[in-house]
Amino acid sequence: MSVAASNKQKYNVRGSFRFQPTVFGSKEHCCVPLCSSSGRYNSRLSFHRFPKETSLRLCWLQKIRREGFTVTPHTKVCSRHFLENEVITTEKGRRILAAGSVPSLFEWNKYSRKTRAGVWERRCRPSNPEPDSADPIEDNEPPVMVPMVVDHDYGASRTVCVDREQYHSMLREIEQLKEQLRSCSLQKPFGLKRFSTSPEDIRFYTRFPSYEHLKAFWNLIEAATAKMVRVTRAKKTDVMSTTTETPFTRPTKLLPIDELFLFLSYLSTGCTQRELGHRFNIHRATVSRIIVTWANFLYCLLGSICVWMSPAAVSSSLPQDFDGRYSDTQVILDCTELRCQTPSSQNGPL
Template identity: 30%
Template sequence: MPYCCVPGCTSYQRKESDKNISFHRFPSDSKACREWTVKVKRDIGPHFQITDNTRVCSKHFTQDCIICSLTGLHRLKRGSVPTLFTWCCELKPRRTLQRHQGVCDIETLEEEEEDQHLFPDQNTREEKEKQKEIAGLTEENENLRSQQFCLQRFQCEPKMILFYTGFKDYETLKALYLSLQPTAQSLVRWSQMQRLNKTEQTVTAGFHVHNICLFDQFFLFLCRMRQGLLSTDLTVRFNLSKATYQSDMYNLG
């Protein structure tokens, strides 16, 4: 009994007799026979020979290729070629690129279309992980800022302002600072003034510390005066090096 010679096809005439599937011989024309051989992906050799029992079933032909007679027999139209195969559905879409180079012939390049559905989950997962990491760092940064020992941290806590500075609330403290600010901006350390007097140089810049703003320097001074905080404690609270505190802040307290 004939069977379908297409790789992967299991059609067998005895088994398929009641399923309206027909089996067709290879064409006698050598050119057409070779075309069928190429289409079904078979190479004539020791493992494959075309005989009278070598058939291709109707599953691999389009409907317009098959003619049904009044007696129920099926035959192929002249020139029909098998084109329906399982591997055709598995192939990735291709695109053809044409490139012109002066008078040179057109070079046609076939390259596989990148399958955009292979890695979407991985890309989305990596993007979500990055966003999660950024959100975590942002939250950590906000937490560190909220824990920083400075006036901004206590501006809504009158009890803490009173405890560290002696002023009843932030607004009162700020009002005093604004009244002193012009003088504070031109303030010169005692040690700096001694050096200037020895060299007879003119004061060109006021006292300032780059590590913390002037308002927080005033807050540091009040903490030392109000609570008697030691220099080591103040350097830790205000995130200052001991050298910076001793050289730039000590003369304030």
């Protein structure tokens, strides 16, 4: 015999160790997932059909956790999943289930059914043992009992022991945080409404003499802002959108009058777009789109207004010195001459 044949005969133990079927074995098996019980190798188990009652059958299907499972007359559940008092042995030795029995022991609950005491039947935890009288008495204050609710732990005590000094320090910290939050909420955001009562700030940020002058200018252009041509987020700068604005379709969170205030502040102070974004709490790209939008809007709106007087009005208001030779004068441009010192000779010493 060769070496390979001897090794094959040595390690081929499949035929030697095999489950032996019982004498009165059956072909029944359990349909519960993770359960490999079969009547062929275990005669001590009994297998039970699903009940005919619809509600009880649905309860069985819910307990064994099999969705979309079709129950047939050959579908059975072994007695391993029932309690001992639910499996009854008749006088003839036949094992049946008690009325209304439902399987409750499975692999996922480790074939155990722990009973939990009711909420009112539980006892509170024992109190802390009293300190030994032999120990020296410390001068520290006793801990204060603070009520505390623990979620989903009804058996726990309703009080916990904490240090009194730590408890009061936490209360002071909470009050400080509340005061900071209150001050932050009361602080007005950076906008026109914040400086409406300060003429100096209005002149600094907008170059208008006062808030009333700025409101008068806004009342003139407010109706036209509803159909403003806005620059969109598209990559091409020539892509714009024209929509009737409402509080729900406004492209930015700023009011239109605050957008005008941002544009005037940009012209008056020369702030960078990043700085304006921090002040108005918006993105720098949004600041850029607002500036370009309002520059185009005011150019088109104010550029269509004629600021020149008519020829008849100019002729009627001309001074007498302009009669005759300068009678057709329409505009007088006031120029200022500034003299600057220059070297007399370009080849001279520096």
